[in-house]
Amino acid sequence: GAVVSQHPSWVICKSGTSVKIECRSLDFQATTMFWYRQFPKQSLMLMATSNEGSKATYEQGVEKDKFLINHASLTLSTLTVTSAHPEDSSFYICSAGVQGGGALDTQYFGPGTRLTVL
Amino acid sequence: AQSVTQPDIHITVSEGASLELRCNYSYGATPYLFWYVQSPGQGLQLLLKYFSGDTLVQGIKGFEAEFKRSQSSFNLRKPSVHWSDAAEYFCAVNNAGNNRKLIWGLGTSLAVNP
Numbered sequence: 001g002a003v004v005s006q007h008p009s010w011v012i013c014k015s016g017t018s019v020k021i022e023c024r025s026l027d028f029q030a031t032t033m034f035w036y037r038q039f040p041k042q043s044l045m046l047m048a049t050s051n052e053g054s055k056a057t058y059e060q061g062v063e064k065d066k067f068l069i070n071h072a073s074l075t076l077s078t079l080t081v082t083s084a085h086p087e088d089s090s091f092y093i094c095s096a097g098v099q100g101g102g103a104l105d106t107q108y109f110g111p112g113t114r115l116t117v118l
Numbered sequence: 119a120q121s122v123t124q125p126d127i128h129i130t131v132s133e134g135a136s137l138e139l140r141c142n143y144s145y146g147a148t149p150y151l152f153w154y155v156q157s158p159g160q161g162l163q164l165l166l167k168y169f170s171g172d173t174l175v176q177g178i179k180g181f182e183a184e185f186k187r188s189q190s191s192f193n194l195r196k197p198s199v200h201w202s203d204a205a206e207y208f209c210a211v212n213n214a215g216n217n218r219k220l221i222w223g224l225g226t227s228l229a230v231n232p
Binding site: 042107 | 208
């Protein structure tokens with residue numbers, strides 16, 4: 001149980017185009033979804049937290065107009081990288097939160113999406 | 119501020135040897151602690167978690183971790199390492215606040231010699 005999928009697993013795009021990444025919780029309903037960015041050989045950097053039906057909460061330094069997050073249902077969240085540039089090339093990972101009691105969540109992670117912007 | 123420290127950036131062990139990966143945290147209240155593993159090219163997999171109760175937690179793949187409040191530690195252990203355990207290991211703390219964010223350590227890269 002607690003499987004999270006991401007699509008696509010990798011994408012190559014031209015500079016200036018937009019790319020959409022989907023994150024789905026396959027066998028559970030996620031109250032909260034998280035989007036991370038991971039640079040090579042580094043830890044995860046949280047970009048934003050999204051709750052179904054409400055606006056995402058972005059971390060300091062993350063441009064909300066560049067990284068658009070939509071959380072339309074309890075099983076689907078999307079991240080759109082708008083007007084992508086080479087510096088946006090990275091490994092993007094989503095996670096879905098399962099409430100474990102009270103304010104506690106366990107996060108289950110998708111396999112990640114490798115974005116390369118030419 | 120909350121923080122997680124993984125003192126060892128890289129560890130190499132021989133196959134069959136025991137393993138201990140260190141994790142120290144700084145958190146004002148009772149922490150909720152996690153260990154995740156990331157294999158090359160793959161996503162993060164939850165190994166185990168501690169919420170409350172028994173301070174020795176059993177996880178998947180033969181891993182266990184012990185919560186020691188007095189030392190602010192949550193070290194991961196495995197009695198006998200397999201070559202397939204080579205991966206990146208991350209310790210994390212849940213801030214248990216309204217936003218449920220995880221505070222991450224920088225990770226420990228584990229290499230296993232045959």
